[in-house]
Amino acid sequence: MDYQLITEQAELDSFVNAISQAETLAIDTEFMRRRTLYPEIALLQIFDGQHLGLIDPLQPLDFTQLWQLLKCEQVLKVLHSPSEDIEVFQNFAGFVPAPLFDTQFALQLLGQGNCVGFAAMVNSRLNIEIDKSESRTNWLQRPLRESQLAYAAADVAHLLPCYNELVTQIRAQGWFDLVIAESQLLSKKRAHQIPDEQLYREVKGAWQLAPRDLAILKELAMWRRQKAQRKNLALNFVLKEANMVEIAKRRPGSLNSMRNIPGVEPMEVNRSGKEILACIERGKAMPEQSLPSRVTRLMDYRGYKQTAKDIKQKIATVAKQTGIPADVFASKKQINQLISWHWKYDEHEREQLLAPDLLQPWRFDYVREALADWVLTSNESR
Structure with missing residues (x-):
């Protein structure tokens, strides 16, 4: 499998020029999500049927020309199960490539099952077994091994022929626009953020709480997301969801009493204990007429x-x-x-x-x- 690892600006400019006339591009990303709220992009793979590039986003590259191509409405972008890739693009590039064709959704439309994995699609469509040995690799390490690069290249090399077969069936049913519209909806949902004041209603176990406890949970949920965004920390690394409910129920008045709540970890108290206590006080001070109504399942x-x-x-x-x-x-x-x-x-x-x-x-x-x-x-x- 021929591919080009792109780490220099001249290489990227040449690659973008080579694929600029393509009508369809197969795209994939490799990223890491360890303790962060936002995915950390580690590799961007693009294939037009002739040129396959593995672009290293950790290098100081100017992506302006590539972003213009990926925004072009005349170029169809093909991805498989792109939900997380959409988030990667939203956070790294500031936009989502469009129009976008999701091969996983196309398979579902054709009645071939929900959430068909990429390897299963390639096996059933191309009769090729994909080596999964690098599926849990550390993509942020440098240099990337040859086996990692080959694995990443295979993702888009196999994606394009699968698309070519699927799109024929989709067009025959008159469903092409449905696939595009579903991807647009997915992008819109990924970009949407529940308002801070409504976050508490999405917390599992919120239905158990009385209005005063919900006022505290509301403060905790708003604070947790704001801190997660500010620090780029996964929500549960700021404060576990189940612990928010317990804290709202018990309303600890000190760091020591907070440490005695079952499930609450010392790290949570050490890092954020004073902020959590401030949330509790704000919830306790909320006027009676402003308290949230009970949450009903x-x-x-x-x-x-x-x-x-x-x-x-x-x-x-x-x-x-x-x-x-x-x-x-x-x-x-x-x-x-x-x-x-x-x-x-x-x-x-x-x-x-x-x-x-x-x-x-x-x-x-x-x-x-x-x-x-x-x-x-x-x-x-x-």
Whole structure:
């Protein structure tokens, strides 16, 4: 397999010039996510069918010309299961390549299973077994070994022929635009951030807490994310989610009493104990009329099970009519999104959140009539 390791500006400029006329580019990234909130990019792989470049982003390179190419609407970018790659691009490049074709979603559309891994796709489509020995390698180490480089090159070298086969089937069904729209939605979801004041509602176990405890949890959740972003630390390295709930329940008044809470680690107290105590005090000082309402689990709402069943049946009918698998339209999680949108949030809160997937393009175009009772306005997608 021929590839070029790119570490110099002249090499990058030459490579971008060589692929600049391509209509389709296979793309992958290698990154590390050890204790950081944001992924650390370690390698960028691009293949146009003739030229395969492994670009080292740890070198002082000017990516301006490459970014212009990856932003070009006339060039299709192909990735497999790009959720994390999208996040890598958002944080490293400041944008997401578009239009984007996700081969994993294409396989799902064709009824070949959810979350088909890259190796499984290559095996079934190309009858090639991928060597997985480097899958858990340290991509930030330098120099990269020959085996690492070959592994990274194979990701895009095999991706393009898989795409060529899949896109023929997708176009035959008239679903090409659906794949593109799904990737656009994925990018939008990755870029969206739940407002600070609503973070506490997403914490597992929040439903157990009384309003005053929720006020403390709300302060803790806002502080934790802000510190994680400021320090580029994974959220659970700032404070574990389960520990936030316990701290909100017990409301410790000192560092020593905080250390006695089961599950709370000494490191959490040593690093952030004073900040945690300040969150507790702010929550305790919140006026009674400003306290959050209790959080109700969706399963505890009256009529939830029957409602979810009814929506699932309506979607199954649309799936049968269109030939699109029902699980592509909506998983259980996506059905719950729709119900929560109506039952758990008021109009002001909905304005701050992304509409559920079933009310977003492309799905809404298909389910609009079947789910007419679940449409609040004529323009819910955002």
